[in-house]
Amino acid sequence: MSYGGQTPTVVVLKEGTDTSQGRGQILSNIDACLAVQDTLKPTLGPFGSDVLLVSNGKTTITNDGATILHLLDVIHPAAKILVDVSKSQDAEVGDGTTSVTLLSAEFMKEARQFVEEGMSSNVIIRGYRKACELACKRIKEIEIELKKGGSKEEGDAEFRTLLKKCAKTAMSSKLIQANSEFFAEMVVEAVQCLDPEELDETMIGVKKIAGGSLEESRLVKGVSFKKTFSYAGFEQQPKKIVNAKILCLNVELELKAEKDNAEVRITKVSEYQAIVDAEWKLILQKLDAIVATGATVVLSKLPIGDLATQYFADRGIFCAGRVASDDLERTVAAVGGSVQSTCSDLTPENLGKCGLFEEIQIGKERYNVFEQCPEAQTCTLLLRGGADQVIAEVERSLHDAIMIVKRAIQDNYIVAGGGAIEMELSKYLREYSRQIAGKQQLIIAAYAKALEIIPRQLCENAGLDGTGLINKLRSLHSRGQIWYGLDFAHESVANNLETFVWEPALTKINALQSATEAASLVLGVDETVKSQPNQNTVGSQPVPPPGGRGRGMPAGMPPTQMHMS
Template sequence: MLPMQPQIILLKEGTDQSQGRGQLISNINACQAITDTIRTTLGPRGMDKLMVDSRGTVTITNDGATIMGLLDIVHPAARTLVDIARSQDAEVGDGTTSVVLVAGELLREAKPYVEENVPAQTIIRGAHPPFCGRDFFKKMVVDAILMLDSDLDNSMIGMKRIPGGSLQDTQLIAGVAFKKAFSYAGFEQQPKRFENPKILCLNVELELKAERDNADIRIDKVEEYQKIVDAEWKIIYDKLEKIVESGAQVVLSKLPIGDLATQFFADRNIFCAGRIPEEDLQRTISAVGGALQSSVSDLKPEFLGTCALFEESQVGGERYNIFTGCPKAKSCTFLLRGGADQFIEEVQRSLHDSLMIVKRTLQNQELVAGGGATEMTVSRFLRDHSRSIAGKQQLLIAAYARALEIIPRQLCDNAGFDSTDVLNQLRQLHGQKDCWFGVDINNEGVADMFESFVWEPSLVKINYLRAATEAACLVLSIDETIRAPGAGKGGPGPMAGMM
């Protein structure tokens, strides 16, 4: 009788981990509990909810967004409903209860199919077939990379998440864009559009400071105190006058620009924005030129940048400062839209991967087919090669070849296809001739990946095959683990890795 295999614990002790069908049903049940809570508030004759928070504050309302915001929801999946209610409220201002109810009811209808082991991706395709994010973003991603300079520095690609709207509302700006900074009185009087402006970027605080707060001052006369106050005003006005004399029409600063400076600039038709995040400010400088100034005492013309057009525009519920036609270094910015923060974050991660692939393709113009076609080709070659070798190595090389089939097999499983049937077709096709057939995700079958434009840089395949092989060999070379008692703060004991 074989000994019982030990159970390996990979995550920290106390970590809750669930997956598979049970996790899906748990997510659906949690969302249904939320919809059951607010369903009676719908419509003009809907009932109110009396909400009491932890501090005893009482709120009586039938507004869906308010109720969802006051509910202390801890289930991660159910919090998605909070996000879509919040984005609906920010984008439209109404329909917050309806969006939660419909989402919950869609999940309720999908639950029987999940319980019958229908793959989740099959259900998703039935509920959301017409629009494909790939079709929407493919040209946008290529355009973004082509907008960059020849060095293809992806740090010049910005991504801003703006909850609300739909994925199709995402925009690609050929320049730099960032959210409007906190504004003081007088900001609305400033011009919001310039053609070919001179742009000054500062690391200077432009606020009236009471220097008496920073020093111990002793005076004998009231007139001496007035001199101190006048000196404080003179300091700030001298700074502002020097900025105006520089000819700058757009003034950006990493530090605050107060209400006095904001009104001063407004009276002189100058736009200003303070508290700009350092990342956005550095990207702006790289794009428009100039240099970050920590003093205004000697502002030379070469310290100022420029662009073809600056304007402040409304994007969803936010105002954005946008610089286009930047001469120094080309840049672009994605303004990502979507119903929930988690969804937008996932879109951002997917876009990053897509951008990197396009970048690598331009840098290394050797392409191979994706969709598991390359892995099936290498697998066939290794199987053929193994037959020419005698001894145990023949079996090991054949095993390596079988391992590569995990890529097309997992593609099928994740898409809800019959992986056995698809793999049999691929083995037959690749065994007959050299080809680039792989898994056809769109039509549940196989197709020529080159003709379907499913391409990948060969660098990606070469690198991951080398890294995976080296990692496997490293693990196989370890035959013992020796751990000191109490190794790792809060970690498990020496034998906690096995049960």
């Protein structure tokens, strides 16, 4: 319908809404992602730099990609996709968070030229997905299976050695690189303590204790937690028990002041005394029932008061109240038994067992340690270090190594690291692109070129001649030397399969798929709509319109009236 021969203006979005679309919007999103890539580039590889991040007065020193992106507080909507993809890689595989971010940004960088020339982003996305499919298929063709050979003992020992090599590769770019032999042994032992069916890494507890050197860290094949708050009487309790029987409770063993949690109307003092006597009788019945089970260690999520503490001490029983839920769950997983929520039906079957319980001094703290558990499916890492920031980075490094070892056990196929697999995939995709025609040839070739960002950046961070070494690797891979990658020890190239620079194939496949999906997502967005906050409100209080009731005007008074006091 027209009015007077003119088409009326239709306002769909509210005033102040910002919209931008088209080719310029895609290029803007790519630029934002490249800015994130520039931040992470120097942290890649064995010679990558650490980043010092200060947020709300808290200092973090790390080169873990997911941690850096999390603490950077990225606000650009397109760049946030890179943050999400690094989190995804960290959750699924545990390592390769920096690599996946660099790859996805590099895929966008290579696509930029096609976008500027007017090529449809859907054509680019289709080519990238085809290239990713081919790359993953190639990894499946050349991956090497870690096999257990010989007898069971020999096979287990050999497989353990192979897992240690994977763990050392994961630590090669971390703060603990110099101590990788020590920590690789610890990581493999820790993972092998877990239930082989589930391999739940949350059952590996980590306790950080400031002071001492890194190699004073230790692995407890069981459970260890910081000494809980103790009441009078704890000094008389035993601090070392052999063949301990452990009872885990979710019961409060403490007398409460009547005025805090009860209201009783009484007329005589004797009635008050009867109430107090009844309460004592109840708690003593609970304590007698616990002692009757034969338990020598009593743990509870809830408080254990001074009466119970002294009662247990007189009978040679150790007790700890206010034990953290996750520590108590891991204790049950280590020693057996179950958590009891009542003391009315306790039996010896409810108890867990361990060969040795002791309370030991570590640094300036005391820790309760349960070891020699017959069927332990959990363990605890006690990490030492000179500063809290160092210990926190050691924990992040060990998390990456633990996840890599876990994936290597679940999916025991590996490929060579150090840029070897990226160079092989790049060569393979280049050869494929020459066999096809049209735009897809250019796009797959661009994808192949983008893969070289990993070895190129590794060289740059190590201060090596990237151009010369990349050309040498191209030459070797063209002659069928598929496992040749960078050798930082000799500042040259080497067969990284023989030098034991290994990574799980699953890590590379997941990184390629995640990076390709992230790049496709950003390239597929060609319009952004930013809704401005309501200008007529500040917080939740409406701002009066011009000429309306101002400050000092009572509610309900017309704006033309003045209130005079």
